[in-house]
Amino acid sequence: MASSLELSGIDAGYGAVRVLEDVSLSVAPGETVVLLGTNGNGKSTLMKCVMGMLPPAAGSIIAEIDGERHDLVGCSTEEIVDIGISLVPEGRRLFPKLTVEENLLLGAFRAAARAEIARNLDMSYETFPALRERRRQLSGSLSGGEQQMLALARALMSAPKILLIDEPSVGLAPVLVKRTIEKIKELKERYQLTVLMAEQNFNQAVRIADRGYVIVHGKIAFEGTSADELNNNELVRKFYLGL
Numbered sequence: 270m271a272s273s274l275e276l277s278g279i280d281a282g283y284g285a286v287r288v289l290e291d292v293s294l295s296v297a298p299g300e301t302v303v304l305l306g307t308n309g310n311g312k313s314t315l316m317k318c319v320m321g322m323l324p325p326a327a328g329s330i331i332a333e334i335d336g337e338r339h340d341l342v343g344c345s346t347e348e349i350v351d352i353g354i355s356l357v358p359e360g361r362r363l364f365p366k367l368t369v370e371e372n373l374l375l376g377a378f379r380a381a382a383r384a385e386i387a388r389n390l391d392m393s394y395e396t397f398p399a400l401r402e403r404r405r406q407l408s409g410s411l412s413g414g415e416q417q418m419l420a421l422a423r424a425l426m427s428a429p430k431i432l433l434i435d436e437p438s439v440g441l442a443p444v445l446v447k448r449t450i451e452k453i454k455e456l457k458e459r460y461q462l463t464v465l466m467a468e469q470n471f472n473q474a475v476r477i478a479d480r481g482y483v484i485v486h487g488k489i490a491f492e493g494t495s496a497d498e499l500n501n502n503e504l505v506r507k508f509y510l511g512l
Contacts, residue, residue, distance in 0.1 A: 271298030272430040279328035299404040303481035310465035313489040355429035359436040361420040365409025376426030393422040
């Protein structure tokens with residue numbers, strides 16, 4: 270069964286600093302929704318709220334997975350991963366002194382994934398053949414593109430139903446950004462995922478998005494109901510296309 274995510278009226282910040290204000294967005298079953306925003310506008314903070322890493326000061330976060338509704342506010346990150354939600358963090362956040370395969374195995378922590386470690390490992394290597402070749406190599410010695418592959422594969426090792434991806438283009442050459450975005454689309458279709466992706470590279474993100482939101486200074490400034498609406502929005506054209 271497909272999975273969905275709905276955030277309503279989220280306020281969040283760090284101490285006295287308010288970062289998100291009354292943020293509401295939704296990701297329908299099987300959608301790829303992009304959250305567009307330049308650095309410092311709250312994209313990563315929102316991802317942390319969904320994953321239980323930063324409790325929101327107000328609002329609700331509801332995930333529906335396999336027909337069951339889950340209120341994520343107040344849940345620990347471990348509980349949220351166990352429900353079936355996984356995050357590919359900004360900057361990859363790998364364990365550089367562990368091998369590729371050790372990083373992958375750490376992704377299979379939740380109980381539902383531990384029972385399928387061998388199958389999921391094979392699927393990861395099938396999806397990213399370069400990782401199979403480098404499975405005994407320390408992850409810190411990989412190229413930027415290979416590290417992004419590993420971060421995506423590690424998230425998939427938990428067998429998620431909802432995948433959050435934070436700034437997959439950061440630190441990558443343009444040709445690798447294109448390949449990474451294409452791979453995200455392939456993974457979404459292959460594993461029937463529901464995807465929320467935070468990204469500032471508009472031109473690449475909109476290629477795979479069903480629809481999206483623009484966040485400015487911690488508030489949703491625009492909701493596009495299709496990729497075409499995002500392309501033709503004045504705010505997007507000003508901030509991302511220089512028009």
